[in-house]
Amino acid sequence: xxxxxxxxxxxxxxxxxxxxxxxxxxxxxxxxxxxxxxxxxxxxxxxxxxxxxxxxxxxxxxxxxxxxxxxxxxxxxxxxxxxxxxxxxxxxxxxxxxxxxxxxxxxxxxxxxx
Amino acid sequence: xxxxxxxxxxxxxxxxxxxxxxxxxxxxxxxxxxxxxxxxxxxxxxxxxxxxxxxxxxxxxxxxxxxxxxxxxxxxxxxxxxxxxxxxxxxxxxxxxxxxxxxxxxxxxxxxxxxxxxxxxxxxxxxxxxxxxxxxxxxxxxxxxxxxxxxxxxxxxxxxxxxxxxxxxxxxxxxxxxxxxxxxxxxxxxxxxxxxxxxxxxxxxxxxxxxxxxxxxxxxxxxxxxxxxxxxxxxxxxxxxxxxxxxxxxxxxxxxxxxxxxxxxxxxxxxx
Numbered sequence: 001x002x003x004x005x006x007x008x009x010x011x012x013x014x015x016x017x018x019x020x021x022x023x024x025x026x027x028x029x030x031x032x033x034x035x036x037x038x039x040x041x042x043x044x045x046x047x048x049x050x051x052x053x054x055x056x057x058x059x060x061x062x063x064x065x066x067x068x069x070x071x072x073x074x075x076x077x078x079x080x081x082x083x084x085x086x087x088x089x090x091x092x093x094x095x096x097x098x099x100x101x102x103x104x105x106x107x108x109x110x111x112x113x114x
Numbered sequence: 115x116x117x118x119x120x121x122x123x124x125x126x127x128x129x130x131x132x133x134x135x136x137x138x139x140x141x142x143x144x145x146x147x148x149x150x151x152x153x154x155x156x157x158x159x160x161x162x163x164x165x166x167x168x169x170x171x172x173x174x175x176x177x178x179x180x181x182x183x184x185x186x187x188x189x190x191x192x193x194x195x196x197x198x199x200x201x202x203x204x205x206x207x208x209x210x211x212x213x214x215x216x217x218x219x220x221x222x223x224x225x226x227x228x229x230x231x232x233x234x235x236x237x238x239x240x241x242x243x244x245x246x247x248x249x250x251x252x253x254x255x256x257x258x259x260x261x262x263x264x265x266x267x268x269x270x271x272x273x274x275x276x277x278x279x280x281x282x283x284x285x286x287x288x289x290x291x292x293x294x295x296x297x298x299x300x301x302x303x304x305x306x307x308x309x310x311x312x313x314x315x316x317x318x319x320x321x322x323x324x325x326x327x328x329x330x331x332x333x334x335x336x337x338x339x340x341x342x343x344x345x346x347x348x349x350x351x352x353x354x355x356x357x358x359x360x361x362x363x364x365x366x367x368x369x370x371x372x373x374x375x376x377x378x379x380x381x382x383x384x385x386x
Contacts, residue, residue, distance in 0.1 A: 003355075003357065004357075005356075005357040034329060034338070036329075036337075036338055036339075037337070037339075037340050037351040037353075037365065038340065038349060038351065038365075038367070040327070040328065040329075040339070040340075041327055041340075041342065045327075046327060046328050046329050046330070046338070046339060047329070047330075048329075075337075077338065089356075090351075090365070091356075091360055093360075095357070
């Protein structure tokens with residue numbers, strides 16, 4: 001397992017980065033998303049669910065409004081392929097995790113770092 | 115607290131002993147109100163200033179100071195206030211869930227402001243209470259002896275009367291110690307409640323009543339889940355492979371909702 005971590009970002013930047021992932025893959029794609037620590041107990045009970053970009057943004061907005069959690073303070077895990085998973089960490093940084101690091105992983109990491 | 119000591123040598127003077135937080139002797143005052151001895155200490159008990167000429171061997175936290183080897187006698191062990199460490203290993207085994215207790219030479223878990231260690235083996239809360247009860251009785255005798263020591267062995271005609279006074283003083287000292295130990299125990303307890311510490315094995319529940327909640331496909335104790343105590347509302351998230359500079363840590367939410375980072379070296383730091 002290989003992993004690279006970006007610097008930390010504020011909430012609005014992290015949302016922007018999620019948008020970038022969808023745009024990079026396909027704006028209409030639905031990705032496997034799991035709400036992790038600490039809002040996994042309140043949203044989908046630690047299970048991966050398919051989210052479109054709009055649905056995910058809406059879920060984030062509702063979670064913030066209801067006080068369940070905020071991106072950058074709670075974990076979100078997004079699977080973008082069989083090999084690569086992205087963790088938007090509760091410390092505000094972004095982890096790119098791969099079974100085997102490759103050029104595509106570098107591309108994703110660069111996308112999220114800049 | 116104030117105690118009266120009798121100088122039985124020849125002058126038959128009484129002295130009043132003033133102690134401060136933790137029972138450390140700060141001033142010894144004559145019957146006429148004159149300060150005849152004064153001390154100040156570093157937090158770990160090193161004597162920073164000492165004035166006056168009256169003999170006294172009971173100083174930091176009211177314990178016996180052996181000036182020949184510059185160490186305190188704390189029953190189970192000798193304590194060196196300059197090195198800020200005990201001179202021998204802790205006879206009591208530490209607890210993995212409280213990493214500081216694993217250090218065999220630490221004094222008061224490096225927290226001498228809020229704690230004292232008159233037994234040389236403190237930080238066992240149950241033991242502390244039992245010890246406090248024992249010491250109430252024991253200090254009656256020890257306190258009496260201590261005062262006899264300060265009086266350089268009472269030899270006057272009114273020895274019995276004065277010895278009785280000393281024992282009463284010793285009992286007062288014992289009571290004072292009991293209160294100190296109780297407060298100290300409470301201090302340790304509240305510390306433990308607000309700062310759960312690093313647990314070596316992430317897959318093991320932090321205690322009774324804790325359950326694992328997380329991604330069903332991930333391993334128990336991984337970062338895709340957390341330990342939850344539904345009764346208290348506490349949560350612990352094991353983030354053991356987090357990259358530097360944050361590094362490996364656990365995220366802990368206590369029962370008040372306060373959040374902490376716990377590190378392998380035993381640090382428990384409130385989250386910003």
